Amino acid sequence: MRFHRSLHGFVTPLVLIASVALITFLGVLGGDQVKTSLTEMLIRMVVVVGMWVFVGNSGVISFGHVGFMCVGAYAAAWATVDPNWKSIMLTGLPDWLQNGQYPIPFAIMGGAVLAAAVAVLLGGAIMRLSGIAASIATFAFLMIVNSVYSNWDAVTGGTSSIIGIPTVVTPWVAFTLAAGAIFVAYAFKVSRYGLMLRASREDEVAARASAINIVRVRLAAFVLSAAIVGIGGGLWAHFLGVLTADTFYLSLSFITLAMLVVGGLGSLTGAVLGVVVVTIVVEVLRALEGGIALGKITLSLPPGSQEIGLGVVLALIMIFRPSGLTRGREVLWPRRRSPMTEVSTKTATALGPGE
Amino acid sequence: MINFLQNVIDALSLGSLYALVALGIGLLFGILRLVNFAHGDFITIGAYSLILPSTNVVATMVIGSWHWAVLIPVVCAIVVVVAMATDVFVFRPLRRSSAPTLMIASFAVSYMIQNGVLMMYGARPKAVNLWSALTTQVTIGGLREPVLQIVTIGTTIGLMLVMSLFLKHARWGVQMRAAAEDFLMAQYLGVRGNFVIGLAFAVSGILAAAVSLLFLAQTGALSNVMGVPLALFAFVAVVVGGMGSLPGAVVGGFLVGIVTTMLQAYLPPDLRVFRDAFTFTFVIVVLLVRPAGLIPSRSIAERV
Numbered sequence: 219m220r221f222h223r224s225l226h227g228f229v230t231p232l233v234l235i236a237s238v239a240l241i242t243f244l245g246v247l248g249g250d251q252v253k254t255s256l257t258e259m260l261i262r263m264v265v266v267v268g269m270w271v272f273v274g275n276s277g278v279i280s281f282g283h284v285g286f287m288c289v290g291a292y293a294a295a296w297a298t299v300d301p302n303w304k305s306i307m308l309t310g311l312p313d314w315l316q317n318g319q320y321p322i323p324f325a326i327m328g329g330a331v332l333a334a335a336v337a338v339l340l341g342g343a344i345m346r347l348s349g350i351a352a353s354i355a356t357f358a359f360l361m362i363v364n365s366v367y368s369n370w371d372a373v374t375g376g377t378s379s380i381i382g383i384p385t386v387v388t389p390w391v392a393f394t395l396a397a398g399a400i401f402v403a404y405a406f407k408v409s410r411y412g413l414m415l416r417a418s419r420e421d422e423v424a425a426r427a428s429a430i431n432i433v434r435v436r437l438a439a440f441v442l443s444a445a446i447v448g449i450g451g452g453l454w455a456h457f458l459g460v461l462t463a464d465t466f467y468l469s470l471s472f473i474t475l476a477m478l479v480v481g482g483l484g485s486l487t488g489a490v491l492g493v494v495v496v497t498i499v500v501e502v503l504r505a506l507e508g509g510i511a512l513g514k515i516t517l518s519l520p521p522g523s524q525e526i527g528l529g530v531v532l533a534l535i536m537i538f539r540p541s542g543l544t545r546g547r548e549v550l551w552p553r554r555r556s557p558m559t560e561v562s563t564k565t566a567t568a569l570g571p572g573e
Numbered sequence: 574m575i576n577f578l579q580n581v582i583d584a585l586s587l588g589s590l591y592a593l594v595a596l597g598i599g600l601l602f603g604i605l606r607l608v609n610f611a612h613g614d615f616i617t618i619g620a621y622s623l624i625l626p627s628t629n630v631v632a633t634m635v636i637g638s639w640h641w642a643v644l645i646p647v648v649c650a651i652v653v654v655v656a657m658a659t660d661v662f663v664f665r666p667l668r669r670s671s672a673p674t675l676m677i678a679s680f681a682v683s684y685m686i687q688n689g690v691l692m693m694y695g696a697r698p699k700a701v702n703l704w705s706a707l708t709t710q711v712t713i714g715g716l717r718e719p720v721l722q723i724v725t726i727g728t729t730i731g732l733m734l735v736m737s738l739f740l741k742h743a744r745w746g747v748q749m750r751a752a753a754e755d756f757l758m759a760q761y762l763g764v765r766g767n768f769v770i771g772l773a774f775a776v777s778g779i780l781a782a783a784v785s786l787l788f789l790a791q792t793g794a795l796s797n798v799m800g801v802p803l804a805l806f807a808f809v810a811v812v813v814g815g816m817g818s819l820p821g822a823v824v825g826g827f828l829v830g831i832v833t834t835m836l837q838a839y840l841p842p843d844l845r846v847f848r849d850a851f852t853f854t855f856v857i858v859v860l861l862v863r864p865a866g867l868i869p870s871r872s873i874a875e876r877v
Contacts (some may be wrong), residue, residue, distance in 0.1 A: 279673040294727060343857055347864050350608060350672055354812045355860060358853040365853075369846035445752035469802070472684050479677050529685035536678050537666040 230548045232403040234490050235397045238263070242393045253389055260392035261453045263490060266477045267399040268446030270489035271406055273478060277419035278349045280440075281471050282340070282356030283447045288466035289336055289397045290329035290448025291455040291501065292367060292374055295383045298326035298456070303382055317378020322386055326396040326452030334441050334450025341440035345433045360471065363439035367463035379462040387457040395453060399446050403486055406442060411435050467483025467506075476532045487549045495543065498526070503527045575715050579836045585609065586722040588830025589729035592823045593784045594807035595814065597777035597844060599822030602811065603870070604754035604773045606672045610679040611659060613760035613804025615652050615778055619785030620795055621690055622651045628695030634797065637703055649782040655686075657771055665767065683801075690797040698796040698814065703789050706874030725787045733823065736776075740819075745772055753817070806833070809856045815866025824867055829856070 234279070243254035271281045296311060297320040298431070304316050344355040346374075367374045368439075406412045415435045418425040426432060455461055475498065481492025509518030519527075535542065599750075601607045623637030634649055659682050667678055669860045689772065707721040740746040751759040752769045760766050786802065789795070806829050807822075814825025832855055844851075859867070 269844065277673065279676060340857075342863055347860055349814050350606075350676070351816060351860065351866075352864050353673070353676065354608070354808050355857055357805065358856050362850045362853045365847055365850040469684075472680055475677055479674075483673075520692050522688040525688035526685050526692070528590065529681045529688070530682045533663055533678060533685075534675055536670070536681075537663075538671055539672060541668075 219225030221277050228404065230487065231250060231401050233549050234400050234404075234487060238295070238393065238396060238490065245302045246389050246418070251526055255394045255501055257387060257389050257457055257496065258315075259493060260389060260396045260452055261387070261457055262477065262497070263396040263493045264392070264399045264453060265447050265450035266474050266489050266493050267396070267403045267486070268443050268448075268450055269474060270443075270478060270483075270486060271403050271446060272443035274483050274486070275407060275412055275415040275419065275439055276373060277438050277483070278436070279353045279410075279475070280356040281353060281475070282359035282363075283443065284339060284466045284471040285360045286333040286444040286447040287451035287454065288363050288367055288463060290333040290451030290572055291461055292325075292380070292451075293329035293332040293448075293453030294322075294325040295380050295455045297328055298384055299380060307375055307378075308373060308380070310370070312495065320458060322384065326449055326456070328443040329452040329455075330448040333451070334445040338437075341437045341444075346434045360467070364463055364467055367481065370374075374463065375461075377462070377464075379458075379460050381460050383455050383459045383461065385456060385459040387453050392453060392457070395449060399449070400486065400490065402442070402446065403489075405440070407486060411438050413427050415439050473528070476528060480532060480535050480542060482539075482544035482546050484546025485542055485544050485548045486544045488544040488546065491543055496531075497530055500524060501527060578716055579718075580834060582716070582718055582722055583728075583838075584831040584834035585827070586830075586872050587834050588827035589726050590784055590803065590826075591806050591828030591830045593729055593732065593780050593787075594803050595810040595822040595826035596733070596819060597780035597784075597820050598804070598807050599811045599817070600749075600777050600780075601815070602750065603817045603819065604756065605664070605770055606675065607664065608672070608676045608808070609677060609777070610676070610804065610808075611682040612777065612781060612807070613800030614690075614803075614831050615656050616785040616788065616800035616803055617690060617797060618686065619648050619652045619782040620701075620789045621694060622648055623789070624699070624701065624795070626693045628693075630695075630697055631697065632699040632701050634701070637701065641704070645782075645786065648786060649779050652782040652785070653775045653778035656774045656781070660771060660774045663794045664770075665695050672822060679804060687797050687801075694795075694797065696797070700791060701793055701795050703786070703793070707790055720789055721787075725791075728783060728787060732780065736819075745769075749773060749776075762847035766773045777807060799855050806830075806852075809853065813856055813859050813866055814816075815868040815870055817870035818866070818868045821866055821868035822868065828867075 240257065242260065245252055248256075265283070265287055269280065272278070272283070273280055296308070299308075299319075301317050301319055308316065336462060340359055344352050344359075347355055368377055370376065407416075414430045415427070415438075417428065418430055418432045418435065422432060451466075451567030454527050477488055477492040477496045479492070480496055481490065481499070503519070503524040506517075506519045507521060507524050509516040539545065594616070597615075598609055598612050601609045601612075610709055623634060625633040625635050636644055639647070663682055664675065667675060668680070704721075704853070706720055707724055710717045710719050711723075721825070738746075740750055748759065748769050749765045749772060751762070752764055752766070756766065781800075786798070788799070788803065789848060792799075807826060810825035810829045811822050812825070813828060814821030814823070829852065833852050834849065836851050837845065840851070863869075
């Protein structure tokens with residue numbers, strides 16, 4: 219049974235990518251407003267899928283990934299902003315960055331590399347900690363990034379933003395990278411490292427006893443995950459055209475984690491589905507906040523209800539569907555579902571005569 | 574020398590605030606394995622409860638203008654009710670969930686409270702003048718200290734004494750410690766689980782209320798995220814001290830407060846803006862040297 223993985227293996231990512239392509243195709247037919255939300259959603263998908271590589275497989279919640287997004291976004295922006303502006307505002311940049319202007323794909327890749335490099339340093343340090351302590355340490359990392367990026371005026375512009383980043387990210391560009399992220403994440407999941415990492419998530423002691431070096435597999439996932447999230451950051455920069463450090467803080471951290479949890483931490487399908495569902499919830503609430511005309515009266519929710527609504531949805535899902543909407547399963551995976559301990563009995567009964 | 578002593582008192586005063594917050598977080602973690610992000614928002618609620626709910630720019634004091642002997646118990650009661658309500662509505666249905674799920678649930682609660690406050694009170698920070706008499710300075714042998722700092726340190730020491738007496742000798746306190754040691758075993762021996770957890774939320778609510786008043790008297794400003802930085806520093810304090818250990822939480826809180834103040838005082842001016850980055854780096858370094866924290870708790874170690 220185990221050996222069929224390579225044959226059937228890539229049904230899940232292909233179905234996911236096809237569904238996302240369909241959503242993108244329908245979205246670009248809509249107006250500018252829809253296109254903006256769509257692009258935003260696809261970029262978040264890159265970020266959330268990137269987070270899932272680490273969080274989903276290791277079971278360690280990370281609050282710090284938005285920090286990698288910040289690192290990737292700024293690095294990409296440094297490379298593509300007009301040198302004239304940089305020489306006035308970002309005087310602390312090294313010469314080759316300050317006076318040069320590089321192609322956007324390279325800039326985004328550069329952001330990914332920098333995020334990965336930071337992840338090697340940070341991960342090497344904190345992957346030795348136990349799950350919860352590691353989570354809090356990633357929090358500390360988020361604070362460090364925020365503190366540095368919002369105060370290092372000569373390099374990041376401090377609280378005044380970096381402006382004039384070329385806005386080239388269209389829905390299809392974002393889709394391409396989201397598809398790439400899904401593919402890479404799945405490839406990691408079914409790889410040897412992915413399997414070892416999920417073994418450590420289920421039972422650390424047993425995994426260690428099976429000669430799995432937990433620190434190493436966690437670190438590998440952490441670095442890959444940071445690189446993907448870094449790409450998401452670069453896309454974000456070239457979508458908005460403006461960067462401030464405070465964008466990449468608690469609120470975004472919350473929304474991306476909410477997306478992961480709503481869909482279900484246990485599966486890649488969950489990460490993708492969570493992004494779509496949470497985006498729809500947020501957009502609906504935002505529309506309600508804006509007001510809906512019913513005949514002559516306009517009904518609208520007070521400001522803030524979007525966030526509260528999202529919190530309520532998240533809490534309800536955690537209470538009633540603790541393993542998320544997907545219950546930790548992958549889409550179209552007839553034989554073997556992702557092994558979530560909580561649902562293992564249900565899964566066993568639900569397994570059809572697939573073979 | 575005088576300067577240094579002044580810094581020490583500043584450090585102790587900030588440290589005692591962090592220690593109080595860390596104690597509230599550590600208490601719930603010990604019993605419930607809950608990393609409660611909403612604790613900072615309990616503090617925010619305590620502070621906002623003093624004024625009239627409105628989106629006006631000017632804050633109108635209601636409870637805040639009462640005599641302190643009435644004000645303190647009322648604010649404590651409000652925060653305790655909110656804390657216990659989060660338990661009943663969110664955390665109790667999640668009793669059997671894993672620690673990461675609880676953590677994210679508390680993140681959601683925190684997000685809801687922040688935006689609920691925003692909705693009721695408006696987005697702009699408000700200036701509030703609580704107990705202005707406390708900001709006067711006293712001179713002790715060349716040291717000039719605001720009374721408030723001494724009150725803060727005194728309150729903290731007082732609350733900690735009461736807490737440790739309660740945990741050591743009171744019937745409920747002993748039950749709480751038993752639950753923190755081994756929740757299942759405590760239940761077998763007749764400790765009512767939900768009662769003890771509710772009690773823990775109540776105690777952490779009282780601690781949050783105390784912090785909210787002390788903090789507000791110091792800063793004089795209300796904002797819907799005012800509790801967040803306190804809670805964030807307290808988290809790392811709890812982890813540094815040793816998760817699940819109450820003395821560890823206190824030690825961690827004081828340590829983080831002292832490090833922050835000393836960095837503020839002695840970093841070169843250019844680097845001073847990065848103070849928080851240095852503090853959190855220090856925290857990560859401490860964790861590298863002692864992954865289980867300074868005072869590791871015995872009960873948290875996983876048994877096989």
